[in-house]
Amino acid sequence: MFVYKVCPEALWREAESAGAFKGAPVDLQDGYIHFSTQEQLGETLRRHFSGQSRLLLIEVDASKLGERLKWEPSRGGALFPHLYGDLDTAAVSKTAHLALGADGHHQLPELPL
Numbered sequence: 001m002f003v004y005k006v007c008p009e010a011l012w013r014e015a016e017s018a019g020a021f022k023g024a025p026v027d028l029q030d031g032y033i034h035f036s037t038q039e040q041l042g043e044t045l046r047r048h049f050s051g052q053s054r055l056l057l058i059e060v061d062a063s064k065l066g067e068r069l070k071w072e073p074s075r076g077g078a079l080f081p082h083l084y085g086d087l088d089t090a091a092v093s094k095t096a097h098l099a100l101g102a103d104g105h106h107q108l109p110e111l112p113l
Contacts, residue, residue, distance in 0.1 A: 001062045002038070003060050004035060004060070005033065005035055006055055006057060012056050012095070019088070019089055020086040020089060022086050031084070032070075033085075033086075034080070034082060036080065037080075038111045038112070040078065045106045049098075053100050055097070055100075055106070056097060057096045057113070058095050059093045060093065061093050062081065064090070065083055065091060070083075095113075096109045
């Protein structure tokens, strides 16, 4: 099973150099790294990343995250994956650029990547 992180490319490149992703500003503020399932990605992009360019989709093997990955309800009750701790880049299976369409919506690649 895979979980997905949407991340600004520059921030992800820093994580690759360091060998671990500590989180985006919202992750650091909330105390965990926000992920989405394949089914949740479209809504995540619409709500939190609309119109933003230079984003990467990070595909993570959930089995490599261990007990630090928790499934917790959102405001709407859906269970979202949250990682308590840094994301070791070795858990990442693939990354892809998220194309931004003329309508301002992101075009998801075929998943899994």
